[in-house]
Amino acid sequence: MRLHRPKLAWYLPALALLMTCSAPQHRANGPRQGAAAIRPASLRPDVVLRAAWHADEKDVRPGLVYDKAVKAVFVHHTDNPNTYDCKKDVPGMLLALEQRHIALGWNDLGYNFVVDRCGGIYEGRAGSVDRDVRGSHTEGFNNDTVGIAALGNFGAGQQVPRPMLEAIAEIAAWKLDPGISPLGKVRLVSSNNASRYPKGTAAEVNTISGHRDVYQTDCPGQALYDALPWVRAEGVRLRANAARYG
Template identity: 80%
Template sequence: MRLHRFKLVPYLPAMAFLVTCSAPQHPAHAPSADVHPVSLRPAVILRAGWHADEKDVRPGLVYDRSVRAVFVHHTDNPNDYDCKKDVPRMLVALEQRHIALGWDDLGYNFIVDRCGGIYEGRTGSAERDVRGAHSEGFNNDTVGIAALGNFGAGQKVPVPMLEAIAEIAAWKLDPDVNPLGKVRLVSSNNSSRYPKGTAVELNAISGHRDVYQTDCPGQALYNDLPWVRQAAARLREEAARDG
């Protein structure tokens, strides 16, 4: 499995950019055990590594007992950033933007950069199944992964970024969920594409637009999701073969 190498960089002033994804907040409950295979865990840059602003994060994490699906997003900011110099301040800006919207923390569980770096988003996501605020109506038992950039039609999604998304999906999806398969999820409110209580069959690795009125994660990244599914399935096969 590919390892991500990174160097911590000093904190820089936050840079504002647009965020196109939204979701509600939830009360906390007791955490469940982390059942995801250690052998599939990629290198993750934790919140301390990108100098997350912890002072405004509200207490009360919400833990789920499974991960049935992954939703892929993009953050809709420029793609020409420097992965070492710019990403930490961009993540702080993203966190501050989400908190300013009234959320209790950064909404995405993980963020990936164009060089393939994987960053812990919402507090605790690297260790537990923490409920994010990324796909309104479908936050329960899912993980939100945001690609740092804008990947609308005509853009090219870097291969290291796609590989990183696949690595998170292979690791975080429940062992009985096939990355190439479908899952049944139930909408939790009326703000998504589906009325509250509606059961929906979705790809285990889906785009945000599949459940919400948005173009997120951009047409280019959405078109690459079949590749991501294949890569995630291959990672699981390799891990099973290697024991």
């Protein structure tokens, strides 16, 4: 695992409003308690917490929803330019993303985690580091899943930086329940008719899937989608190393 993450600048540059993958406009209200899975501490990557990127907490609607498991990970991209400076620009980009999601009625930043092109991992939705918090990232399939957004646009012809892929694999290896393989498949039940699957329909998906697998979108972009097999294999490798070395 990589031991170092880029340090954040402690100011927020003004940036244009970001375009993002389609996500659900509502999440359930009120807390639902669930025991978090016991995960090896050695799998937890370095995560930049919300306070460090100055998340706008005053407009976040209270009442986190906790899931009892993490059965799958959905990978997204944010559709903004890839030329940002990881140290100077990312905090402001995350704040703009959060404010856009709140304006859309998603109560907070919809993704549980965001990764930048330098491999930085950022806490998205409040509480996602310490608990299995339900996000607003994948229409019909937010329950028992984690949403990871790659900061940038990774359509056909774009290059996905290796540090970014490594960061996605690290989150997946850490957050997926211990009994669920990053290379496996899982059955999830749709909770929304707006997804590719009518409400109540069971869908079999990869435990590390792209947004497009369950929703009518090109997200996370063809280049990132094509890299998901590598992410799955890397997730398995990280778990094997954690089991071997503790």
